[in-house]
Amino acid sequence: MRSVAITGVSGYLGRTLVRLLDEDQSITRIVGIDVVEPGFTARNLEFYSMNIRSPDLVNVVRGCDAIVHLAAVHIDADEIQDVNVGGTRAVTDAAARGGVRKFVFASSHDVYGAHADNDFPLTESSPVRPNHEDAVAVTKAEAETVVRYFQSEHPDVTVTTLRFAFVAGPSIPAGRAARIDAKVRFAIAGYDPPFQAVHEQDAACALQHVLTNDLPGTFNVCADDTVEAPEALLGQRRIEVDLERGRRIAEKTSRLGMSPQAFSLLLYPQVMSGEALKSTGFAPQHSTAVALRQAAEARREWVSIGRFQLRRRSAVVVAGTLGTLAVASALRGRRAKRARG
Numbered sequence: 001m002r003s004v005a006i007t008g009v010s011g012y013l014g015r016t017l018v019r020l021l022d023e024d025q026s027i028t029r030i031v032g033i034d035v036v037e038p039g040f041t042a043r044n045l046e047f048y049s050m051n052i053r054s055p056d057l058v059n060v061v062r063g064c065d066a067i068v069h070l071a072a073v074h075i076d077a078d079e080i081q082d083v084n085v086g087g088t089r090a091v092t093d094a095a096a097r098g099g100v101r102k103f104v105f106a107s108s109h110d111v112y113g114a115h116a117d118n119d120f121p122l123t124e125s126s127p128v129r130p131n132h133e134d135a136v137a138v139t140k141a142e143a144e145t146v147v148r149y150f151q152s153e154h155p156d157v158t159v160t161t162l163r164f165a166f167v168a169g170p171s172i173p174a175g176r177a178a179r180i181d182a183k184v185r186f187a188i189a190g191y192d193p194p195f196q197a198v199h200e201q202d203a204a205c206a207l208q209h210v211l212t213n214d215l216p217g218t219f220n221v222c223a224d225d226t227v228e229a230p231e232a233l234l235g236q237r238r239i240e241v242d243l244e245r246g247r248r249i250a251e252k253t254s255r256l257g258m259s260p261q262a263f264s265l266l267l268y269p270q271v272m273s274g275e276a277l278k279s280t281g282f283a284p285q286h287s288t289a290v291a292l293r294q295a296a297e298a299r300r301e302w303v304s305i306g307r308f309q310l311r312r313r314s315a316v317v318v319a320g321t322l323g324t325l326a327v328a329s330a331l332r333g334r335r336a337k338r339a340r341g
Helices: 012-022 059-061 077-098 136-155 202-213 232-233 243-253 288-299 312-340
Strands: 004-008 029-032 047-048 066-068 103-108 158-164 166-168 184-188 197-199 217-221 237-241 300-305 308-311
Touching: 004 012, 012 029, 012 202, 029 059, 059 077, 066 077, 066 197, 066 202, 077 136, 103 136, 103 202, 103 237, 136 158, 158 202, 166 202, 166 288, 184 232, 184 243, 197 202, 197 288, 232 288, 237 243
Parallel strands: 004 029, 004 066, 029 047, 066 103, 103 158, 158 217, 166 197, 184 237
Antiparallel strands: 300 308
């Protein structure tokens, strides 16, 4: 394999994967596709500013040996269905028409849903039943169906689906760090499901592993351990409420249009087994605890000012500058008032 196309290349996993592939001398060409310009460069990266639903996508990926489909929407409700499902359909169509021989799809542990009767741990043969209130999980499950259909129609293509646990680490972006940045963690009395993650470097290595080896099928990607009380690692204050009050809080936040973590995740475990992928020679190098701790430490270096993210030192400078400007403006206002008086 010499050339790889990556959709969503400017995103969290895309950036990390490009760094790995850039070090692989056997990879001579990386075709990066995204609607956002990447904030990085690589020796063999060709970037195309393009929506994955563009009819021109097939011309961009033609000649590539593999496609890694990472592009997805996690927040914008109006785009989630079109991009996560329709976009996956468009990418599989481009792969078929472009003669791609390997297709890797990034899915999520959330396709299993959080249910009282979940397998523990969840394996690749566990039922896929995302919680209906989690739009991203629902569309990921639908996208997996699209990928399976593509696989059945193109048996000559090696198709691999990776179901990632929560990805965390020192490079976690603000848009994916809500549960890391939160100052408090709500918990339901009598319910304390273990939490599982995968380190960003392990997630990228798993993608590289299935690119390097022909591994058709579906595989869970996760750390070997779980964390019982993530708030202790994240420096959060734990607020525990009873079940009924928890339900009322969840209902109120939903009515306000907020997107809280699915209530069921506070009740039931969603812990995967990574043994299937490990049996192919892959081994995660980091624990859930390390992934969360590194993410928390990295996020402490950043401060939100409106919609902007600044490092703490920069934020102090900005705050000082804004304060100086505010004082100067106030003084000018007072002088003007005296002049008019």
